Amino acid sequence: MAGDTLEECPQLDVVVKGEGEQTIAELASGENLPTIKGTAFWENGKARESEKRGLVKNLDEIPFPAYHLLPMEKYEMGGTKFAAILTSRCAVAPPELPVHPLPDGPSRLSHLRDSPSPLFRHRKIS
Structure with missing residues (x-):
């Protein structure tokens, strides 16, 4: 399927499939x-797919984005500044469709409920 994306968009060099945090880090390191x-x-003019990467089992291992390096003043919705923080990964479907389990395992949650301080890092809330 990702190979099809390359065929449809030949200007792309690489497609990252699935959860991309570790994959992107390896790409950036030049592996x-x-x-x-x-x-x-692309390899020798043909689209090729590597082995599938497994799911990140412990979402707490994924570092928070380096928001201090971004122009956060540009991120707003309806006049309110915002930033998204990932706290879970699971199958998502519209309400009218049955929800099927993830193909590679169950839904996963981070432990932000135990330590919400990262949520308040960029907003002065006490």
């Missing part, structure tokens, strides 16, 4: 494309 799980890429 050899065929060895990076979770990618589709």
Whole structure:
């Protein structure tokens, strides 16, 4: 399927499939494309897909974005500044459709409920 994306958009060099945090880090470090799980890429003029990357089992291992490096004043919705924070990963479907389990495992939650301080890092709430 990701190989189809390359075929449809030949100007792309790489497609990251699935959960991309580790895959993108490996791409940025310059690792050899065929060895990076979770990618589709061009090899000798043909679209090729690497081995599937597994799910991130512990969402708390994913670092928070480096918001201090971003122009946060540009991120607003309805006149209110905002930033999204990922706290779970699960199957998502419109209410009228049955929800099926994730193909690679159950829904996963971070432990923000135990320590909400990262939520308040960019907003002065006490």
